[in-house]
Amino acid sequence: METLMADFDTLQTETVDFLPLNGTDYIELYVGNARQAAHYFRTAFGFQPLAYAGLETGRRDRESYVVVQDKIRLVLTSPLMGGTDIGQHIDRHGDGVKVVALWVDDAAYSFEQTVRRGAAPYFEPVVEEDAFGKVVRSGIHTYGDTVHVFVERNAYNGVFLPGFLPWNPVYQPSSTGLKFVDHMVGNVGWNEMSLWVNFYANVMGFSQLVSFDDKDISTDYTALMSKVMSKGNGRIKFPINEPAEGKKKSQVEEYLDFYGGAGIQHIAVATEDIIHTVTELNRRGVEFLQVPVTYYDDLIDRVGQIDEDLDPLRDLGILVDRDEEGYLLQIFTKPIMPRPTLFFEIIQRKGAKSFGKGNFKALFEAIEREQELRGTL
Secondary structure: OOHHHHHHHOOOOOOOOOOOOOOOEEEEOOOOOOOOOOOOOOOHHHOOEOOOHHHOOOOOOOOEEEEOOEEEEEEEEEEOOOOOOOHHHHHHHHOOEEEEEEEEHHHHHHHHHHHHHOOOEEEEEEEEEEEEEEEEEEEEEOOOOHHHHHHOOOOOOOOOOOOOOOOOOOOOOOOOEEEEEEEEEEOOOOOOHHHHHHHHHHOOOOOOEEEEOOOOOOOOOOOEEEEEEEOOOOOOEEEEEEOOOOOOOHHHHHHHHHHOOOOOEEEEEOOOOOHHHHHHHHHOOOOOOOOHHHHHHHHHHHOOOOOOHHHHHHOOOOEEEEEOOOEEEEEEEEEOOOOOEEEEEEEEEEEOOOOOOOOOOOHHHHHHHHHHHHHOO
């Protein structure tokens, strides 16, 4: 870590965008049972089956199912034998995000530029081909055991990647209205936030969108600090959290304990109709954190006028916040894995480009109630 830190420990600014990013290509989770995980995301979240790779496609060590909803692609991967890196990742972290893949025009150039600025290589550029064309991929390490993979697919028209076959089972669930990945939040260790903020700024050309300190994000018992890094005209946003001193163990500390280090805490996915989406997710069994109904008593006084009726927001537990450009509606699932680590956020933006800080206290108190039930507060 000391060597890595020395390479990008000072925040710098470059006027030329040396790493153009088009968006999120896919998110790969290492899970104990990819088949069951794919069924869960289809049944509960409304993802559709897209592609498969495993023994039938020539893979001997792993099995992957790809599910899709609009512009969101999740890859669920499990090991097929003992002693693999995938199995070791699951042993240490439980089910969780391994790969945040970024869509680029030139994967080799992206690798060269980031490694030259201090990124640790994950794998060098590789060309993958099949009858549908070719894809170039490369990868670098970020916090914990998480990696970024650069994906160049402008010469490919297959279903997903070379080596994957179309997956078209009988069960085709309907969409819940999820559209794209809005942001992904990482939790890092004590006093590591600035290091990784500088990594994203200096190594990957991100800009800091907003920051929150422990006075902004705290309750009577716990606190954390967060900075939001953004790139691609706001299409890619990576908030980074670190623990702060409090009377009890914060959600970030709990995550670090159970995940075994830094990693992706939650994935925020956007919808154009959050009331419909959350209603449908509830119907399919997704469980959400709930705030006290008193949260809504002075909501309009706090955030100003909104288009939505308060009654369905109150009934569903949807939160509202505002920045300088508009407002947003959001709600958070409970952890979706056995360990209290990864969860999802459903978000609808009504003009807001960034994040407000009005929901932190209500949200943290809801999380603390769950921590208290788990005995981890």
